Amino acid sequence: MLQKTIEISVLYDYYNQLLTEKQSDIIDLYYNQDLSLGEIAEEFNISRQAVYDMLKRTEKLLYQYEEKLGFIELLKTKNQKISRILDRVIELENKLNLDSHEELQQKISEIKGELDHFLNT
Amino acid sequence: MLQKTIEISVLYDYYNQLLTEKQSDIIDLYYNQDLSLGEIAEEFNISRQAVYDMLKRTEKLLYQYEEKLGFIELLKTKNQKISRILDRVIELENKLNLDSHEELQQKISEIKGELDHFLNT
Incomplete structure (x- = not known):
């Protein structure tokens, strides 16, 4: 988990400008500010499951950007x-x-x- | 014009993976392979104006990626x-x-x- 948190944080540093504001906020709150899925759900007034889905989709997107652009590498x-x-x-x-x-x-x-x-x- | 050609070529090197295949092809043919608008229009079976518009839109996109991500800088x-x-x-x-x-x-x-x-x- 720690390794993944570091990976996502680095990917976020380089590629967050390619995310929508909401995608960016959710990654930031979960990985950088350490809020729980429940707390983020409350913040955005959406379900915990919706937060989870968006988090997974956005993580995948960040990995894809690095795969395509390769700047971190x-x-x-x-x-x-x-x-x-x-x-x-x-x-x-x-x-x-x-x-x-x-x-x-x-x-x-x-x-x-x-x-x-x-x-x- | 030469300065712009170099700029677009560098932007293309770094960010072409974020373009659609057609956007990527048009930039490559015009700036790297030195084809004319007319020749590209023929290649894609679209109007010269359509090629021009797509070229301008894609150039703008490449500049925006650098503005957002700043990797070249x-x-x-x-x-x-x-x-x-x-x-x-x-x-x-x-x-x-x-x-x-x-x-x-x-x-x-x-x-x-x-x-x-x-x-x-």
Whole structure:
């Protein structure tokens, strides 16, 4: 369940703009705000079953968007590449530490910081 | 016109999976295969005006997808960041050239190659 919640939250972050307002609200309330099906049903004045059906249909839709567009997969692949490059910069930094080459160490440390920042934004 | 052709081609690359088959075909034939409106009209057995209208509607749709999802802009921003990092690696390499620190030079050259590869895939 936790894995699915994370998956849906990420899909929602990227593709919610393709949903209708109601689809978007239901996913947000259930997965991000942690409301129960009953609470959402009350909020929208519809049956619990209707909320459940809409949730399932919208989840399927989000998975289909990723299947068609593949942006999450693309960004993941790009980030993995940069992560490997970051590992090499760290290796380089360790090598420099042995020689204590101050100015270069400073520069590499800055580049490492930028790569780290790239991976986290 | 050239600028627009490039824009539509890029939008098409990212978002064509959200188009209907016919919308996708018309954009592809006009912008990628360079067919004229008349030639496309003949191909689909519809009027030149109908092709024109569909082309305009589909272009608008592609721009709207980018407005909603913003993936091209996101990738552009990420690539600009990596491009700045690459500049710093080159600066570092130039500094090393002065000292001729062979092993480190080799490593930096490899990292540069990987960053270059990242930007071009």
